[in-house]
Amino acid sequence: MKWVKMFDIKVLQEHDFVKLVAVGGKKLCAVKTGDELFATQAYCPHAGAGLAGGWCKEGKLICPFHRYEYDLRTGRGAEGQGDYIDIFPTETRDDGVYVGLPEKFNLMGLFFKKK
Template identity: 30%
Template sequence: MAWQRVMALADLADGEMRQFPRANGEFLVCRMEDAVYALDNECPHAGGPLAMGNFSPPLIACPWHAWEFDCRTGECVHSAKAKVAQYPTEVRGDELWVDVPEPTANEDA
């Protein structure tokens, strides 16, 4: 894992969700009141881009088949077996940082 500066916290409004690149994929950040969460952007059902879906705090709805995930836990409300990976977030000053996975030795950055 590696901490990555993402954005100014003031640029992420309550109820907003945004997508960012990481090594070998993307992640999303979303804000619910004063809390900020970071999750992988790939839906565990069939790979849909979650950040392209609807965010109605605390639920993120996948744009492909409408499965919903709780941004606070990554858990799917429709299937106990489906869960989106969460990444730690940290606010440093007025900036949002996320601890995202690093590429493995067999993957390109």
């Protein structure tokens, strides 16, 4: 796993958000809720919507297209959806918030393909 800086430490002072970020030339959906930051795949597995256009509700990321819900800790879709999203670990360090990306992620970019 390779750790890449996603945000400056000042991000923790911002209001909650859901936004598209580029990390290492790849796209991720970053979610800040309270003191926690999550990083997920950028596109919804249902029909490819940009998850960064969605919102966070009670620990779930809601897709803006058809409102499918994904647990921000496990990536699991809500009951009946039968799908999931990739969740990448985040870590707060002195100089910023980092995201852990699989090594092959950078080589092949497969994790960022629309599903």
